Amino acid sequence: MIRFSDISFSYRTTDDSVAALAGVSFEVQAGEQVAVLGANGSGKSTLVRLVNGLLLPDSGAVSVDDIDTRDHVRTRELRERVGMVFQRPDDQIVTTSVEDDVAFGPENLGLPRAEIRERVDEAIAAVGLTGLERREPHLLSGGQKQRLAMAGALAMRPAYLVLDEPASMLDPAGRTEVLAIVERLRATGTGVMHVTHDLADVADADRAVVLDHGSIVFDGAIGELLDRADRLGEWGLELPPVARLAWALRSAGAPLPASALDAETIVGSLWG
């Protein structure tokens, strides 16, 4: 499990200190898909960098499967357990071919060549880039680049994957590709922490945590969050139109399950 225990963190500059997070506590269990939502400036990007020890909390503790992020000796072990995918696809791709970039992580672990090959092929297949192994990254579309970044993380065979706004710089086609892979991760039992400001990205998550100005203001089922349409604006979030429709129908008494958030399911539930 990824555990945040009463985390506080401030960015310190020469004459100022900006509190990014205060008293944040929550967990991501093994195999769970948790959505972490918040507007820009809510502290969510700081949270991402705290997960694998890129930043250390001022107070409180962060641990992944009981490895504390402060434990220098076990940093590599920790970073094998939790893979990271960031917002800008180009800024995660290190080298000049798809397969070499996916191999980067396993190479860093000093694995034997045969095992690197196996992991690379497996990860490339998992993200649907088979056939593009020798392609140069600048020739890939945005969605393909981000899938490459995901393959790079998956090649480490992590128990958890943290995604920091993975789809925000992509066009709708790219977004669909990336979200499809996140959905497929469910079957592999990989825990997912999906950080985003867009509720439409995380409608399928098991749980939602909302950050507002550095504190957690909601931690519960996604369905419950969608029923709080009134508070979302305060937190800098927006309900996607179809989710608002679903909420309004439920409020009117329609027998619509909270999980119904796409057109087919909504109409199907109400009119068969």
Next chain:
Amino acid sequence: MSVPVPFGQYVPGDSPVHRVDPRTKLGLALAFTVLVFSAHGWSAMAIAAIATLGVIAISGVPWRLAARGLVPILWLLVFTLVVNSLLWRPASAMLVVGPLGISGPGLARGMFFSSRIVLLVMGTSLVTLTTSPVALTDALSSLMRPLRIVRVPVDDVAMMFSIALRFIPTTAEEAEKIIVAQTARGAVFDEGGPVARARAWVPVLVPLFVNLFRRADDLAVAMESRCYTGEGRTRLHEPHMRAADWVLLVVGVTAALAAAILLS
């Protein structure tokens, strides 16, 4: 979208020349250079020429592309030819035009030196024509390995080259976008004296560099997150010399040196 190709030379292919290990090619290119420089007679030059033309033919690289490297030095070839013709052994001039005369020995000497330049350029460019930039940097870093003994951070340097190569096309695209955006705001880059022109590039260079620094930070974060420490790395693709590569290297170097010594 058109993007500048790094090093401008690599022509992808699967010929026997492409498949030779880059280190063998580098070694052979070095031996070739020695041969061409130490040649005093046409026979050695002829051998070098035949070898060059033969390799180009086997490599499948179009002649037009192979000769492209000569274009920037065309002036040098003409200059060499002309200066030697006019100033070498002027006493035996064949053709006299006013105060200047073209001498036979001079012309021959000019052609000899020009041929040397041509062969040098075409012979060595065969390495970059038939080896991808990535394979070349891998080969260079493997050749640098002995420098580890004197504490040169060879692996880090190799990683830096590799990352630089990776970002050349991406950065070029970004520069183009910024140039277009500033042009749309009325910026002009081709007017005024040198100072004005230099200043005109500030609105392109500043954002480009700011972006590059941010990108470097983000890339470092991504690399650390994938456990990069610079040490203890294994490789998926390790360039390794096959028997054929060794044989080719030894035979080629021996032949070149023999020709250089015997025929000079």
Next chain:
Amino acid sequence: MGLTLAEIGYRYSVAAAPASEPALAGVSLTVERGELALVLGATGSGKSTLLRIAAGLLAPTEGTGAIDGAPLARGSARGVVGLVFQDPEAQLFAETIADDVAFGPRNLGATSQEAAAAAREALERVGLDPDTYGGRSPFGLSGGEARRAAIAGVLAMRPRYLLLDEPTAGLDARGREAVRTLIRAERERSGIVVVSHSAAEFLSTADRVLLLSCGRAAFEGSGAELIAHPAAFRRAGLSAPDLLRVQELAAERGVALGSFTLDPDAVARTLAAAGGWGR
């Protein structure tokens, strides 16, 4: 009058891509002052090429363009048509935001004072208080603020037509709302063309909509017409906004709906009434 593009075609140079399809073929678009035209399409459909032609940065290989009657030629649109590129924050470079916003007017020949005044006005129009933001570095801004500062840099040139390429992409809810607000305000003084891959945001307010697919027009009409016929999205290889899809599916099942709309509450009321729920 207005910004008119008629039967525009664009083909990349034959040397670069000899056998490829043209980037644009037979596309027409008109926008008058006070109107908003929305150009939709998938990546590669030709939307950005169309914008560059409309801004006079590219000359079309076929067709003609005109701005308020004057022929549109390469370079003639400077100062008259303002183009805000995708991720325009990349063009911020100056030491202060005020200087950066004044860059455009200066290039068009304004004096320092005129440019500074234009910059102030532009910053106000995008909702960035010039006294607070003017002296700050453009590099410390949040995503939404940087976006608006870049837009101000274009508005400062007082264009009669404003073209925006994916103006809300990559912003959070507050950022998108701020950009939508400033577009609504600008509409009163200029003709606006918005290129977007997210239809739902601008469709209800668009006077004209052009749906591009592989360089050709798959739909031309008003926003209301497209809303009423969501099938056009699919013909262009796009998905219709979810809310329209709900209405389409409900209509297929015989639910009595009026004309389609993009207002979720209105749709909810209609469906609730049809289903017999409601308080």
